[in-house]
């Protein structure tokens with residue numbers, strides 16, 4: 691479906707151009723994904739962790755990234771989000787190259803990632819962990835100290851309000867005053883998701899969100915991710931070994947093996963793809 695946008699510049703007659711429905715960026719070509727990985731390579735000494743990997747993530751999807759241990763999934767996340775520079779290849783986010791940018795610059799472009807091992811601040815409360823997130827807080831600037839009282843207090847209140855709303859959403863509100871370090875593994879994963887929401891991202895990369903989570907929390911996490919995708923229009927790329935989570939939540943699923951994309955498809959296609967069964971699922975789904 692196309693949306694028609696009417697342009698009426700003063701010196702020209704009215705003109706109509708077509709823009710694909712859902713496109714958030716007029717300058718973003720329609721044949722690109724939201725994220726395009728093009729021939730990316732990253733080696734550590736003799737180990738080619740990512741070896742000529744090309745793949746695309748479409749806007750509005752929850753895309754799964756699976757593959758055997760050591761396939762290069764986390765390294766690819768690290769390259770995408772600026773923790774490592776690619777040795778070769780390009781990475782386009784919304785049509786613009788982000789290859790070689792640092793994590794902070796990529797964060798500013800509204801891409802947020804979580805880590806395989808959660809990175810909360812254990813000595814701070816759950817609420818404080820969220821309140822640390824937003825950038826450019828007025829209180830961080832020295833020259834603003836003159837105006838501290840009013841402006842900073844107002845901003846802190848706004849951030850706190852938002853943090854409480856987010857905690858309500860992920861159902862951690864009852865734990866807001868607990869130290870983050872005292873949360874269970876699953877609750878920490880929810881806290882990571884909550885932290886990503888404070889950043890108001892366009893895209894979130896989750897590295898094994900289901901690892902070490904009990905089935906109840908796992909279902910909760912899946913529901914929240916689905917809701918964020920549908921209602922907040924956040925695109926997700928998630929690495930996961932839990933096949934139940936991947937098969938129920940993600941579409942499409944991309945399979946990585948030996949540093950590159952091996953296959954991509956809907957869950958049903960992936961389940962029955964011989965190459966995938968060989969490389970990753972082994973006997974599990976036969």
Ligand SMILES: Nc1ncnc2c1ncn2[C@@H]1O[C@H](COP(=O)(O)OP(=O)(O)OP(=O)(O)O)[C@@H](O)[C@H]1O
Pocket residue numbers: 734737738739757758759760761762763764765766806
């Ligand atoms: N910092 C590093 N230094 C050296 N080798 C590394 C480094 N990071 C990753 N590797 C190697 O690169 C390869 C890919 O690792 P990576 O962690 O990306 O795999 P993965 O697909 O995320 O695996 P898992 O599913 O076990 O998390 C592995 O052989 C790993 O040992």
Ligand SMILES: [Mg+2]
Pocket residue numbers: 763764765806
């Ligand atoms: Mg990994």
